[in-house]
Amino acid sequence: MRWIRQSFRRQIFWIFLSVALILAISGGILTLQGYEARLRADYVRRDLQQAEAVNAQVTELLVLCRQALNSIARNQVIQSGIKAGTRAPRTVYGALYRETGEIRDYSVTEIYEGEICVYATSSQDRQRTLPLNYAVLREALEAGGGIVAGQDPLDMGESGSSLLMARQISFGDMPGFAVIRIREEDLKAWLKGSLNAGEGYALLDSFFRPFCLLGQADDMKAVSQIRNNLLTGEGALSGVEEAAYINELSDTGLLGIYMTKPVRESFFSERGYQIIVLLVVISVILSLIASVLLSGYFSKPIHSLVRGMRRLRKGDLDVRIESDREDEFGLLANGFNKMAEQLKDYMQEQVAAERTLNETRLAMMQAQLNPHFLYNTLDTIKWMAKLHGAPEVGTISADLAKILRASIAGDRFCSLESELELVKNYCEIQQFRFDDSFELLMDVPPELSDAQVPKLILQPIAENSIIHGLEGHSNGHIRIEARREAEDMVIRVTDDGNGISDEIIEAVQSKDPEALSGHLGLGNVNTILRLYYGEKYGLQAERPPEGGTRMTIRLPYTEDMEEGKGTDDGQNG
Amino acid sequence: MRFWNRSKKRKTLCRIMAMVFLSCLCLVGCTEEDGAEEISEKYSVSEDRELIVYTSHKENVYLPIIREFEDRTGIWVRLRSGGTEEMLQEARKASEAGECDVMFGGGVESYEANRELFLPYASREEGSLNPLYRSGEHAWTPFTELPIVLIYNSTLVSKEDAPKGWEDLFDPKWKGQIAFADPYRSGTSYTIFSTMQQVFGEEPEVLLRRFIAQLDGRLLSGSGDVKTRVEDGSFLVGITLEETALRAVREGEDLAMLYPVEGTSAVADGCAVVKNAPHVRNAEQFIDFVAGKDTQEYCTRQLLRRPIRTDIALSDSFEEICLVPFDIEASAAGEKEFLDLWSILWQED
Structure with a gap:
């Protein structure tokens, strides 16, 4: 029974067979009996x-x-x-x-x-x-x-x-x-x-x-x-x-x-039962043919529905079922298509609403602490350090002030040049901290200076190189290069340090932000890039053959970054 | 399409199928022919009108008697027939199952030997029966008297030359000419020997040696052959029962019969109610009928069997016979010993 239940075709066959057999056997026996009784x-x-x-x-x-x-x-x-x-x-x-x-x-x-x-x-x-x-x-x-x-x-x-x-x-x-x-x-x-x-x-x-x-x-x-x-x-x-x-x-x-002599019933019965057996055989064959044809007719739309459903379950919201039938199966396919469409709309609304919520939350935080006060204080520290002959303190506070200013600015995009400036400032501070144990090299053609990139996208990568890549090195190098490749721009940050682990390479590759829980900065970079530009773009990590770590950012090249390109819909701050 | 796991629907389907098949089967049943029930009802035999008889008689003996019994009493008789030993064994088996009422036929010495198989019954005709053939405890009732006689081929042997009695049989001229059946095949053969032994009063072994020598190695396979082989001249003289001899003479075959001058024995054959009989009353009725005057007269006149009753007039065919005192019980007791002795001595010869 279970075997029959598992297949639509077998169920149809079984039903057909039952009906045909009941008809053939009971009909045959009744006819035979009637004939014999008469005889x-x-x-x-x-x-x-x-x-x-x-x-x-x-x-x-x-x-x-x-x-x-x-x-x-x-x-x-x-x-x-x-x-x-x-x-x-x-x-x-x-x-x-x-x-x-x-x-x-x-x-x-x-x-x-x-x-x-x-x-x-x-x-x-x-x-x-x-x-x-x-x-x-x-x-x-x-x-x-x-x-x-x-x-x-x-x-x-x-x-x-x-x-x-x-x-x-x-x-x-x-x-x-x-x-x-x-x-x-x-x-x-x-x-x-x-x-x-x-x-x-x-x-x-x-x-x-x-x-x-x-x-x-x-x-x-x-x-x-x-x-x-x-x-x-x-x-x-x-x-x-x-x-x-x-x-x-x-x-x-x-x-x-x-x-x-008794009526030779056996002769008639024998013939009769032979006919019944023949009818049964014919019934079985006809049931088989009918069930194959009918199940094909029924199961084709059902199979395409099942396939569509499977793709939908894997997250493909663009799946649609083609059907030119006008019966219930047609209705079912239409219903499925509509459902998939509505689901997609709903998901997009959901994402937008989430983002709005995040931005509101950030705005609230910014409102809680007036960053201009911090910035002015750092400026005061810088001048006081100069007055008191401590230029390093001055430099650090100037750099910090610049980073702070950039990070609190309301814009979400900035030019590649200012982003590189920010990295430079950050590295200066870290050079003080790590006693000049590394050197920052830049190789960016001047024509890319105006390319627009999401703000604070390079700093987490540089930080990762300094903290993890060059840990324990006294003479490390961090090299930042930018190239244009057709419509895209590629920014590479390479260090000659310890080399990134396979685990992290994999985590970076995966789209799951949870995987990079220990390296929040990298995860954020990846998420930001994908959110702004789509699945095609993002961060990639690799270990070049000469050693060290190479992080590659791929993003579309644009000089004229209007606020909210693609996904952005508003402004704040 | 969850058709099959809905037990309610499945049950309904099963019921429908079962009903279809049942109605088909119903049509098969009704075939009883018209009128047969009426006959079955009218002629069906109730238990109290039934009797089961096991007989070792030949058809010409038992059939007229049984039919007459049926006609007179309205009792339907179920019959089984065969040899005496076979029927006694069958009756023993049937007695245990309560499926036999009467054993009819076979020498009374067999009845004596199987006394525990029978239900004692004193026939109402007891008073008219020859006291010589009375069973001690009414275990059996005699049917007819069967004296042993000598026969000879009347065309080959003249009346003067024919043996007159037992002693004459041992004359050298009859050596190898005596028709005698294998005792293992015929109960009569032992009765014959037993009679001779009681006539001569000799030791069994001595007499048997003498007799076997006189047979000269020629033995018949059944008592029925004795008459035929004497008649066709293969043997000149034979020893058989009076009834067989008389009928052969009546049918005009070339045979003559004589009663041994020294006297002869006449063992009766009998009938008895079998223990555990399902129709005891009818069985007793049958015994009375068999011992009754009409049946005895019929047997005497038509079957040429000597009656067991004292009130039947004998026809001219029967001569007065001189009976030697014959001890049935002793005879019955000696049978096995005789057979053992026979097989040894016959082989020696």
Whole structure:
């Protein structure tokens, strides 16, 4: 499930597949079932008709036999023929043949005097005996003139034998009986043409014991199964392979089971299920194709949106999504573009507001301490030092005064010349402090003197060289060069001191002001340059092969620096 | 598109799918054919109308009796048939599971040997039965009496030359001409030997040596073969049961039967209610029916089996027989010893 959830395409595929499979399988099975049910109903109807026809035919034979038995019972000739000693075979046989004319081809009629067969319409049956107190003759005796059906105990088999229909016809000391014997082959002959190949018929008594088993029923399997089912209390036909139809044969007390091959459902089911499998395969393929197409259609705009979002998250506020769609995806792309634009505007406003705040804060500080008082005091110190013959003190205070004046002046830009002057003043003070341990060299072409640079941009670099670069050196050099390179101006401050560490080079390179926390001055220079001129410009540090440190400032060359170029919007002080 | 992790929706989907499949399945079920239920209901057999019979009789013996029993009582009989030993073993197993009511067929010495398998029942017909065949504790009820007789091929042997009794069988002219079945295959063979032993009063080993010598290495694989092989002339004389011999004679085969002059034994076959029987009442009814007059008369007249009852008139086929006193229990006890001895001596020969 997780695997599916992770992909839009797989989700679409899964949904399509589910729907297609439900339709294919349930639809297929329903159709198949309906078709099979219909087919089965047709077969059952046909079988029922056939069963009815066969049963009717068997019943007809039984009725004929019953009629024959009754007319034999009424026949005086036959009656008198049983009486011992008065047998006149020819007339009795004549009467017997007359009475059994209709059924003689399909049965044998026997006349018994007690246990002994005295007349039979088939010569080989004349030797028969039947017990009086057992089986069919006992029943006939008990029925007293009624017709009973039973079997010959001396010719009996589990899988059936002849059906004997018997009636007592004389009621003297020695009872006489008429018995009609229908053998299996007789019934077969009677039903000739009615049973097709693959069909079967079983004639049973009410205990489900077979008299005759024809055709398909011959192996006794189905009949045994049915009898067993009745004994175990299950449905009569459960477990029977053939399609079987059990019927009572009118009022004879006998049962007929018509059997035929079961409907070949398996064939249809097999075909049907093959079709369903085919449908399933087609569904899977179609779902796959549809999901690929559809997911492409859906996921393309979503992917471009995702890409745009990723760039936006990395800070690129200029990102825009191209989309010519007019649907919800188009709306979404438009919305994204608008959002990015608004975000950019908002950011710019934010920066401007921050700067205003900083300047206000500076102005407030300046207001707190009147710098002119400091400057005048330093001037007084300078004159007093001259008066008292301490020229160094005079020089220092003069330099300090100049630096102070420059730093408190309201302008944020100054000429390169005055910036260099400021560095010179600063270095003089530091030379006093470090006992002339270094020398300041300048190599600036006079045509660059008027170039405008942000105020106090070189002093922090010089300070860095003196404090860190030349620490411990007694004869150091600091060299400041300026060059014009096309539209830009490059100022290099090189010392031959200890050399800058890789850590600081990296920190200078990074745009994160926090990285230069130990070298606030350098950080400020970089920030100021980038803020004024953009990301392209700024400070770079390197360690030249001959040793020492080289700091390079790159900024656009301009002589006419109007207040607020690019980003500046006001003035103060 | 968070479709799949909304369990509610998923449940609904599952339900719909399940319903579709269930409705499909419902359509599969309805196939019961018309009218079959009616028949099932009308003819289904309640437990109290059932009886389970294990029989070792042949079909021509048991079937008419069982069918008549069904017709008269309305009880449906479930049958299993096979050899005596097999059926006793099966009945023992079925008894433990409560799946057998009656054991029908097999010599009463087998019943005696398996007495603990049966539920004692004193038949209502007890008074009319021959007291000679009464089981001590009513463990079993006899069915028919089966005397052992001699047969000979009437075309090859004249009546004068035919052996008259047991002793005559040991005449050198019958050496290798006596049809006798392997005792391992036929229970009757042991009964025959046991009879001879009781007639002669000899030590088993002495008699058996003599007898095996007289058989001359010729042995039949089943008791059913005795009649056939004498009839086809392979053997001249044979020893078999009266019932078999009488029927062969009735069917007009070239056989003659005679009762040994020294007398013979007549072991009965029996029937009994099996312990743990699920339908005891019906089983008792069956025993009564088998010992009843109608069945006995039927067996006598139609199957040519000697009745166990004293009130049945014998037809001309049956002659008066001289029975030697035969100890069933002793006979049953000696069977294993005899078989062991037989296998040793037969190999020696």
